Amino acid sequence: MPAIQELEKIASQVRRDVLRMVHAVQSGHPGGALGATEFFVSLYFEIMNHKPGQFTMEGRDEDLFFLSNGHLSAAWYSVLARNGYFSISELSTFRKLNSRLQGHPATAEGIPGVRIASGSLGQGLSVSIGAAVSKKLNGDKGLVFTLMGDGEMDEGQIWEAAMYAAGKNVDNLIATIDNNGQQIDGPTDKVMPLGNLKKKWEAFGWDVIEMPGNDMAKVVGGLNDARQRCGKGKPVAIIMHSEMGHGVDFMAGTHHWHGVPPDNDQLARALAQLDETLGDY
Amino acid sequence: MTEFTFTEQKDTRSGFGQGLLELGRNNPKVVALCADLTGSLKMEAFEKEFPDRFLQTGIAEANMIGIAAGLATGGHIPFTGTFANFSTGRVYDQIRQSVAYSEKNVKICASHAGLTLGEDGATHQILEDIGMMKMLPHMVVINPCDFNQTRAATLAVAKHHGPVYLRFGRPKVPVFTPAEQEFIIGQAILMNEGTDVSIFATGHLVWEAIQAAILLQKQGISAEIINIHTIKPLDKAAVLRSIAKTGCAVTAEEHMMNGGLGDSIAQLLALEHPAPVEMVAVYDKFGESGTPAQLMDKYGLNASSIVDKTLKVIQRKKKS
Numbered sequence: 001m002p003a004i005q006e007l008e009k010i011a012s013q014v015r016r017d018v019l020r021m022v023h024a025v026q027s028g029h030p031g032g033a034l035g036a037t038e039f040f041v042s043l044y045f046e047i048m049n050h051k052p053g054q055f056t057m058e059g060r061d062e063d064l065f066f067l068s069n070g071h072l073s074a075a076w077y078s079v080l081a082r083n084g085y086f087s088i089s090e091l092s093t094f095r096k097l098n099s100r101l102q103g104h105p106a107t108a109e110g111i112p113g114v115r116i117a118s119g120s121l122g123q124g125l126s127v128s129i130g131a132a133v134s135k136k137l138n139g140d141k142g143l144v145f146t147l148m149g150d151g152e153m154d155e156g157q158i159w160e161a162a163m164y165a166a167g168k169n170v171d172n173l174i175a176t177i178d179n180n181g182q183q184i185d186g187p188t189d190k191v192m193p194l195g196n197l198k199k200k201w202e203a204f205g206w207d208v209i210e211m212p213g214n215d216m217a218k219v220v221g222g223l224n225d226a227r228q229r230c231g232k233g234k235p236v237a238i239i240m241h242s243e244m245g246h247g248v249d250f251m252a253g254t255h256h257w258h259g260v261p262p263d264n265d266q267l268a269r270a271l272a273q274l275d276e277t278l279g280d281y
Numbered sequence: 282m283t284e285f286t287f288t289e290q291k292d293t294r295s296g297f298g299q300g301l302l303e304l305g306r307n308n309p310k311v312v313a314l315c316a317d318l319t320g321s322l323k324m325e326a327f328e329k330e331f332p333d334r335f336l337q338t339g340i341a342e343a344n345m346i347g348i349a350a351g352l353a354t355g356g357h358i359p360f361t362g363t364f365a366n367f368s369t370g371r372v373y374d375q376i377r378q379s380v381a382y383s384e385k386n387v388k389i390c391a392s393h394a395g396l397t398l399g400e401d402g403a404t405h406q407i408l409e410d411i412g413m414m415k416m417l418p419h420m421v422v423i424n425p426c427d428f429n430q431t432r433a434a435t436l437a438v439a440k441h442h443g444p445v446y447l448r449f450g451r452p453k454v455p456v457f458t459p460a461e462q463e464f465i466i467g468q469a470i471l472m473n474e475g476t477d478v479s480i481f482a483t484g485h486l487v488w489e490a491i492q493a494a495i496l497l498q499k500q501g502i503s504a505e506i507i508n509i510h511t512i513k514p515l516d517k518a519a520v521l522r523s524i525a526k527t528g529c530a531v532t533a534e535e536h537m538m539n540g541g542l543g544d545s546i547a548q549l550l551a552l553e554h555p556a557p558v559e560m561v562a563v564y565d566k567f568g569e570s571g572t573p574a575q576l577m578d579k580y581g582l583n584a585s586s587i588v589d590k591t592l593k594v595i596q597r598k599k600k601s
Contacts (some may be wrong), residue, residue, distance in 0.1 A: 058356045066351075107383050115354050117383045120374050126344045127379055130351020130359070133336065137312070138355060157375070160344035168336075 009277035017078035022261040025095040031244040031257035033075035038219045040079040047223045052084035055112035068124020069149035070104035085113040091281040122155025132173040151183030165235040166205025173235040180244040182255035207234040213242025283473045287457045293449035294392040296428035298323025300435025315362045322362035350379035353386045365391035366407035381417040395535030396576040403567040412540015414446040415513040421445045422513040426487035433464035452573045469516035475505035479523040486533035493587035529598040538562040557597035559590035
């Protein structure tokens with residue numbers, strides 16, 4: 001089990017990867033990816049039972065992860081590569097022609113670790129429910145994890161899925177809502193007020209916990225807590241309070257960097273704040 | 282000409298229900314999902330016999346398609362069931378991203394297609410579904426003609442790995458294809474050999490094409506009838522072989538002209554073997570309330586329209 005310090009080192013490198021990836025193609029979504037880095041690192045390096053080197057679509061007896069807010073792809077790809085799903089050097093192909101690392105995740109070219117296309121929002125929770133039900137039918141004890149954005153809560157399909165998972169006792173499912181309070185057009189409170197997310201998910205019948213999203217120890221703790229709550233009749237939701245753009249002072253806490261890449265100077269300033277712990281790709 | 286008889290009339294949706302039940306018994310990986318239309322889709326027998334493999338999603342079609350994609354990820358073979366309208370237009374993006382682009386082994390099974398759901402009117406009818414589905418890469422589009430062929434198609438799509446759109450209907454129509462006839466995806470069926478015109482029909486219009494051929498025979502016209510149960514992938518060889526012989530085509534379908542079978546045939550002929558084509562289909566209109574027979578008559582989706590279009594296309598062939 002890696003110590004929290006080790007996970008933090010990985011997170012620093014993942015943030016560097018994210019920034020360099022979106023900078024290289026001058027496109028992409030750095031803000032959300034930086035804010036959810038602790039989540040991705042904890043999940044893949046600490047929480048999930050999985051086989052990075054032997055990827056299969058079904059993932060029998062493994063825990064599975066589905067990214068619903070596919071625009072966080074840069075962080076996910078970095079973690080998949082750093083975790084051994086594919087070569088770290090492949091990160092340099094992100095968003096380029098003929099790459100397996102599409103702007104939003106896709107299965108078409110068989111990139112290990114990705115089981116469904118995502119990007120058009122609101123669909124990942126439904127897919128995760130299907131995968132979780134499939135595991136139950138197969139007598140497979142693995143859990144299904146998914147990550148959604150808080151802006152994604154605007155989509156009606158999320159609430160269809162929320163009703164289904166609770167109503168049908170899909171209790172091998174942990175859905176995390178990245179509650180950074182920002183979406184492309186501005187703060188969620190202005191674009192589409194979400195109200196009390198915890199109460200909403202509880203009212204839909206979920207077991208809901210909250211956790212800070214940018215404190216590695218607390219993210220690991222929260223995910224472990226969620227795992228313990230599985231198998232008790234209710235799906236588990238985590239409201240993760242994160243900061244968009246976390247880790248880079250001038251990017252943190254604003255929607256400005258949702259879909260804007262840094263220029264050369266901004267990249268240099270950002271990388272100066274993040275240690276190159278594992279070696280850049 | 283080849284004689285087609287029938288002893289009973291049955292709805293094609295019941296052929297789906299029968300096929301699904303048989304699949305349930307023979308393949309433990311088959312699961313079924315329905316969005317609150319179990320009776321209409323004839324899925325009750327499957328639900329009763331395999332309650333653990335039946336997922337009632339409520340009136341939430343988008344969620345149903347997503348769950349189906351997830352089930353396929355786990356190695357299951359999901360069959361979703363709702364009306365054709367709610368199976369396609371309502372969930373186009375879910376099918377596009379989570380099923381077709383993701384290449385998931387999901388079977389989208391759609392009843393009450395076309396005008397023949399009748400009195401509910403245009404909100405529940407759909408005439409655009411074949412077009413929407415055939416435009417999606419990886420999607421197979423199937424529209425069988427009677428109970429037996431729908432049952433056989435249901436069994437066949439379970440063996441095909443990949444997304445399928447299976448379209449069928451509500452009214453009771455003649456059962457005229459052999460119960461034991463094998464369904465081969467993408468292989469058109471030559472129903473009657475002819476020399477003057479090729480009638481390419483799909484779904485409920487195959488029976489109408491047979492009735493049209495009988496009327497045409499009385500006028501001395503020899504019509505070849507080809508049952509295009511699989512609209513995508515289209516059996517190009519069968520179409521071109523027939524056109525090489527007859528030199529003209531009439532297409533017939535319970536669908537919009539834009540995006541339907543007729544447009545697939547016309548595209549193929551324009552590219553590979555130009556020949557006059559006439560189309561029996563709905564031209565840029567929504568449906569309305571009425572009995573199925575009244576609607577098919579008003580919108581010209583019947584044997585007499587096929588006869589009229591045939592006479593017209595043969596005239597065009599003679600002029601060219």
